[in-house]
Amino acid sequence: xxxxxxxxxxxxxxxxxxxxxxxxxxxxxxxxxxxxxxxxxxxxxxxxxxxxxxxxxxxxxxxxxxxxxxxxxxxxxxxxxxxxxxxxxxxxxxxxxxxxxxxxxxxxxxxxxxxxxxxxxxxxxxxxxxxxxxxxxxxxxxxxxxxxxxxxxxxxxxxxxxxxxxxxxxxxxxxxxxxxxxxxxxxxxxxxxxxxxxxxxxxxxxxxxxxxxxxxxxxxxxxxxxxxxxxxxxxxxxxxxxxxxxxxxxxxxxxxxxxxxxxxxxxxxxxxxxxx
Numbered sequence: 474x475x476x477x478x479x480x481x482x483x484x485x486x487x488x489x490x491x492x493x494x495x496x497x498x499x500x501x502x503x504x505x506x507x508x509x510x511x512x513x514x515x516x517x518x519x520x521x522x523x524x525x526x527x528x529x530x531x532x533x534x535x536x537x538x539x540x541x542x543x544x545x546x547x548x549x550x551x552x553x554x555x556x557x558x559x560x561x562x563x564x565x566x567x568x569x570x571x572x573x574x575x576x577x578x579x580x581x582x583x584x585x586x587x588x589x590x591x592x593x594x595x596x597x598x599x600x601x602x603x604x605x606x607x608x609x610x611x612x613x614x615x616x617x618x619x620x621x622x623x624x625x626x627x628x629x630x631x632x633x634x635x636x637x638x639x640x641x642x643x644x645x646x647x648x649x650x651x652x653x654x655x656x657x658x659x660x661x662x663x664x665x666x667x668x669x670x671x672x673x674x675x676x677x678x679x680x681x682x683x684x685x686x687x688x689x690x691x692x693x694x695x696x697x698x699x700x701x702x703x704x705x706x707x708x709x710x711x712x713x714x715x716x717x718x719x720x721x722x723x724x725x726x727x728x729x730x731x732x733x734x735x736x737x738x739x740x741x742x743x744x745x746x747x748x749x
Contacts, residue, residue: 511722511723512722512723512729515645515646515720515722515723515729516729516731518646518647518648519646519647519648519685519686519718519720519731520731522647522648522649522686522718523647523686523716523718523731523732523733525607526604526605526607526686526688526716527714527716527733527735528607529605529607529610530559530605530688530714530735530737531735531737532610533552533555533556533559533605533610534556534737536550536552536555537550537552537553537555537556537740538740540552540553551613551615552613554615554618555613555615555621555622558618558622559603559605559622559690559714560690560712560739562600562601562602562603562624562690563690563691563692563709563712564599564600564601564690564691564692565599565691565692566597566599566600566689566691566692570597570689570691570715574730575719575728575730576728577721577728578642578643578685578719578720578721578728579642581642581719582640582641582642584637584638585637585638585639585640585641586602586625586626586637586638586640587602587625587640587687589601589602589625597689600625600689600690600691601624601625601690602624602625602640602687602688602689603622603623603624603625603687603688603690604622604623604624604639604640604649604680604683604686604687604688605621605622605688606620606621606622606623606678606679606680608651608677608678609621609678620678620679620680623638623639623640623680623683625638625640626638639680639681639682639683640683640687641682641683641684641685642684642685642719642720643684643685643686643718643719643720643721644684645684645720646684646685646720647684647685647686647718647719647720647731648684648685648686649680649682649683649684649686650680650681650682650683650684651677651678651679651680651681652677652678652679652681684720685718685719685720686716686717686718687716687717688714688715688716688717689714689715689717690712690713690714690715691712691713691714691715692709692712693709693710693711693712693713693736694709694710694711695707695708695709695710696708696709696710696742698741698742708739708741708742709739709742710738710739710742711736711737711738711739711742712736712737712739713734713735713736714734714735714736714737715732715733715734716732716733716734716735717730717732718730718731718732
């Protein structure tokens with residue numbers, strides 16, 4: 474009887490090695506493609522939120538200007554107070570605000586507030602970071618300003634005591650979460666629950682949490698302005714609003730940051746009041 478020759482152990486080991494190499498390559502390429510797609514999606518969603526905040530700033534400014542120029546609206550223009558509020562957050566920043574990059578996103582936050590202390594290493598000393606609730610701008614209720622603009626309570630310092638604020642590091646990518654979540658027990662009692670993915674949201678026009686996103690207002694070049702009484706006052710001709718974001722991408726040990734700058738001129742400086 475003729476003997477049949479089989480594969481040797483060397484041939485089997487060689488075949489297994491080639492299969493393993495191909496499998497590892499396929500898995501690596503698939504993983505890299507998935508990570509790239511995830512990073513692209515996160516960047517797109519972040520840019521949408523940044524663009525939304527930029528448009529909100531321009532909308533408040535333009536609505537204030539249009540209202541100030543309308544004799545029928547006079548001092549009842551609600552955007553007058555909104556513009557005064559956000560420009561009141563501005564501070565005289567150093568050049569480091571333009572180049573600062575955090576080593577980790579968590580270093581930007583403390584107890585739900587954006588760090589602004591000099592000792593924190595963040596160049597926002599004297600600033601009051603904020604975010605705009607774009608869902609409240611169509612008919613702003615000035616009596617409830619906290620529902621329209623969320624901001625650090627203390628200029629030039631962190632709030633370390635009391636209730637935590639809404640500003641936290643991004644769990645996935647920068648985003649604004651609207652509404653709060655409730656959990657209803659067997660007795661019908663409602664309690665706040667942080668699980669946003671399994672519970673029902675309420676108050677969808679209220680900001681619940683701001684992850685990895687905030688705005689810093691900076692005073693621009695100062696000019697001399699003639700006041701209505703004939704005196705001279707020094708005021709910023711414009712304000713720079715730095716919209717900042719920070720998050721940790723998938724499979725990365727370095728944070729990603731996207732920022733933009735919105736410069737808005739003060740119409741009172743462009744057309745200052747003159748003496749009668």
